Amino acid sequence: MATDSLYILNESVKNDIEKETARLELQHRFFDDAMNNELLPPHIMDQLAETPSPRVCEIAAGTAIWLKELAKTLPASAELVGLDFDVSKFPEPEALPSNISLGFVDAYEPFPMEYQNRFDVVHLRHFILATKKDHGVLLVQNLLSLLRPGGWLVWVEAGAPLASAEPPSEALFQVQKIYYNFIKAAGLEIE
Numbered sequence: 705m706a707t708d709s710l711y712i713l714n715e716s717v718k719n720d721i722e723k724e725t726a727r728l729e730l731q732h733r734f735f736d737d738a739m740n741n742e743l744l745p746p747h748i749m750d751q752l753a754e755t756p757s758p759r760v761c762e763i764a765a766g767t768a769i770w771l772k773e774l775a776k777t778l779p780a781s782a783e784l785v786g787l788d789f790d791v792s793k794f795p796e797p798e799a800l801p802s803n804i805s806l807g808f809v810d811a812y813e814p815f816p817m818e819y820q821n822r823f824d825v826v827h828l829r830h831f832i833l834a835t836k837k838d839h840g841v842l843l844v845q846n847l848l849s850l851l852r853p854g855g856w857l858v859w860v861e862a863g864a865p866l867a868s869a870e871p872p873s874e875a876l877f878q879v880q881k882i883y884y885n886f887i888k889a890a891g892l893e894i895e
């Protein structure tokens with residue numbers, strides 16, 4: 705793993721991979737619910753359905769839960785690649801469909817040539833806690849290098865700062881304050 709990373713959740717759980725795996729899989733379920741079970745926007749799903757061998761890359765793939773769900777909707781000829789700088793949460797290859805492969809990258813470093821200009825879709829999610837302040841443009845340029853011409857970058861975020869409650873909730877307000885202060889103190893990107 706990159707030593708200067710601001711992403712703290714791997715550090716806090718490095719001796720308890722199972723706990724972190726469970727957290728990420730639960731997070732996926734919450735997100736799936738909020739997105740009405742849409743893994744990608746419908747127009748992009750339609751486009752992938754018309755592509756004989758679609759290629760999809762997920763950055764910060766974690767446990768590969770999103771890729772495994774996506775694989776169920778695509779033909780066996782699809783190429784699905786999950787990349788992360790912490791490979792400890794990756795499932796064993798035998799537990800994956802044969803068209804999913806997983807590998808190491810740091811999203812802030814140039815990607816290996818084999819991945820560049822290759823994918824119809826690049827997806828990442830919940831990356832706000834790993835987005836360094838003032839490095840956003842560099843990161844997006846790096847992500848775009850993975851796409852074939854006309855490909856889609858799909859970046860999905862959610863977080864306490866975006867949430868609201870009706871009637872107004874003091875508890876949510878406190879959570880938002882803590883989250884905001886943490887992000888500021890850690891030098892993470894929020895704008």
Ligand SMILES: C[S@@+](CC[C@H](N)C(=O)[O-])C[C@H]1O[C@@H](n2cnc3c(N)ncnc32)[C@H](O)[C@@H]1O
Nearest residue numbers: 711764765766788789790810811829830831834
């Ligand atoms: C950003 S979340 C996304 C998890 C999962 N894809 C999901 O949507 O539920 C956590 C993952 O980001 C990875 N990550 C954080 N910073 C990264 C970086 N600079 N490069 C690659 N992966 C990173 C962590 O190792 C962790 O597996």
